[in-house]
Amino acid sequence: MKILIDKIAQNHNATAEELEQILSDSSCDEYLFSIADQVRHDSVGDAIHIRGLIEFSNYCKNNCCYCGIRKGNGNLPRYHLSVDEIIALAEKAKNYGYQTVVLQSGEDLSFDMNKMEKIIKGIKALDLALTLSIGEKTFEEYKAYFDFGADRYLIRIETTDKDLYHELDPGMSWENRHRCLCDLKKIGYETGSGCMVGLPKQTLRSIANDILYFKSLPVDMCGIGPFIPHPDTPLKDAKGKKFILSLKTMALTRLLLPKINIPATTAMETLYENGRVKALQSGANVVMLNVSDSDDRQLYNLYPNKAGSTGNTITLKNDFLEKVRQIGRTISTTKGSARDN
Numbered sequence: 001m002k003i004l005i006d007k008i009a010q011n012h013n014a015t016a017e018e019l020e021q022i023l024s025d026s027s028c029d030e031y032l033f034s035i036a037d038q039v040r041h042d043s044v045g046d047a048i049h050i051r052g053l054i055e056f057s058n059y060c061k062n063n064c065c066y067c068g069i070r071k072g073n074g075n076l077p078r079y080h081l082s083v084d085e086i087i088a089l090a091e092k093a094k095n096y097g098y099q100t101v102v103l104q105s106g107e108d109l110s111f112d113m114n115k116m117e118k119i120i121k122g123i124k125a126l127d128l129a130l131t132l133s134i135g136e137k138t139f140e141e142y143k144a145y146f147d148f149g150a151d152r153y154l155i156r157i158e159t160t161d162k163d164l165y166h167e168l169d170p171g172m173s174w175e176n177r178h179r180c181l182c183d184l185k186k187i188g189y190e191t192g193s194g195c196m197v198g199l200p201k202q203t204l205r206s207i208a209n210d211i212l213y214f215k216s217l218p219v220d221m222c223g224i225g226p227f228i229p230h231p232d233t234p235l236k237d238a239k240g241k242k243f244i245l246s247l248k249t250m251a252l253t254r255l256l257l258p259k260i261n262i263p264a265t266t267a268m269e270t271l272y273e274n275g276r277v278k279a280l281q282s283g284a285n286v287v288m289l290n291v292s293d294s295d296d297r298q299l300y301n302l303y304p305n306k307a308g309s310t311g312n313t314i315t316l317k318n319d320f321l322e323k324v325r326q327i328g329r330t331i332s333t334t335k336g337s338a339r340d341n
C-alpha cells in the first residue's frame with residue numbers, strides 16, 4: 001500500500017481501482033496523510049490562505065435532501081443581508097487582513113443582476129479577491145459576474161454518481177451542474193468544486209471517481225467534507241460523519257492535483273476537535289473563517305453544530321492564528337490565487 005501511495009504521489013495519477021484500494025484499507029492512513037502533507041509543502045508551500053466567509057442568505061429555491069437550508073425546511077427562520085451589509089462585512093474582512101472574501105448563499109433569486117453588480121463592484125473596490133458560491137446560473141449570468149470583477153467560483157459537484165445525485169437533489173440535474181463547472185472554466189474563473197463524503201448509498205468507487213473527476217476538469221480549488229445529517233431534512237436518520245474517509249479523499253486529491261488550493265473544511269472541524277488542523281497537516285492549505293454576525297451564522301445552518309457558528313469573529317480569527325503558530329505554519333500575505341502556485 002505504501003508503494004502505491006508513493007507512486008501516486010510521484011506521478012500525480014491513479015486509476016479508480018487504485019484509489020478505491022487505498023480508500024478501503026485503513027492500514028496506511030497516517031502514511032497517506034504524511035505524504036499528502038509533504039506534497040502540499042513541496043507544491044504550494046507552508047503558507048495558509050485565510051478566506052473571509054460571508055454567508056449572506058439562507059433562502060434557497062432548491063430542496064437538496066442533505067441540506068439544512070433546503071426550501072422545504074419550514075423550521076428555519078430565513079434571512080438575507082442587504083447590499084450595504086454585505087459590503088460592510090467585506091470591509092471587516094479586509095480590516096482583519098484577509099485578502100479574499102467568499103460570498104456564499106442558498107439559491108436566492110432576490111439577488112438579481114442589479115444587486116450582484118453592486119455587491120461585486122463594491123467588494124472589488126476594496127482590492128480584495130472575490131469568490132462566489134451561489135449555485136447554478138446561466139453562462140450569461142456567470143459571464144456578467146466575471147465582467148463585474150468576480151475572480152473565483154465554487155460549486156461542488158456533490159457526487160459524481162449521477163443516480164445518487166438525482167435522488168438527493170430532486171428537480172436538479174447532474175448534467176447542468178457539470179455544465180456550470182465547464183462554463184466557469186471557459187469564462188476564465190478560478191474554478192472550485194468538491195464533494196461530500198459519506199452520503200447514503202455512496203460507494204468507495206464513486207468517491208474514487210469524484211477524485212478523478214476533479215483531476216479531469218481540472219479544478220483550481222477543491223472542497224471535500226463529510227456529510228453531516230441534519231434533523232430537519234429527509235436524511236435525518238442517515239449515518240454520515242465519516243471524518244477519516246473525508247480526510248483520505250482530500251489527501252488523495254492533493255496527490256493527484258498537487259498545485260490546487262484545498263480548504264480544510266468547516267464540516268471537518270465540526271466532526272472532530274481540531275479537524276481543521278488535522279486537514280491542514282494532511283494536504284489542505286486554505287481555511288475559510290466566518291466574518292458574518294453570530295445570529296446570521298447560526299441561521300446558515302447547513303448541518304447541526306456547524307463549527308464557527310457562535311462566538312465573536314475576532315476570537316475565531318485569533319484562535320485559528322494560535323493554532324497555525326502551534327503547528328509551525330505561516331499565514332499567507334498574498335491573495336492566494338491557485339494560479340500563482
Ligand code: SAH
Pocket residue numbers: 066067068104105106107133134135136154155156158195196225226227228229230267302303
Ligand atoms: N447554493 C450554493 C452553496 C451550497 S451550501 C451551491 O449550490 O453551491 C455549500 C455546500 O455545503 C454544499 O455544496 C454541500 O456540499 C455542503 N453541505 C450541504 N449540506 C450539508 C450537510 N448536511 N453536511 C455536510 N455538507 C453539507
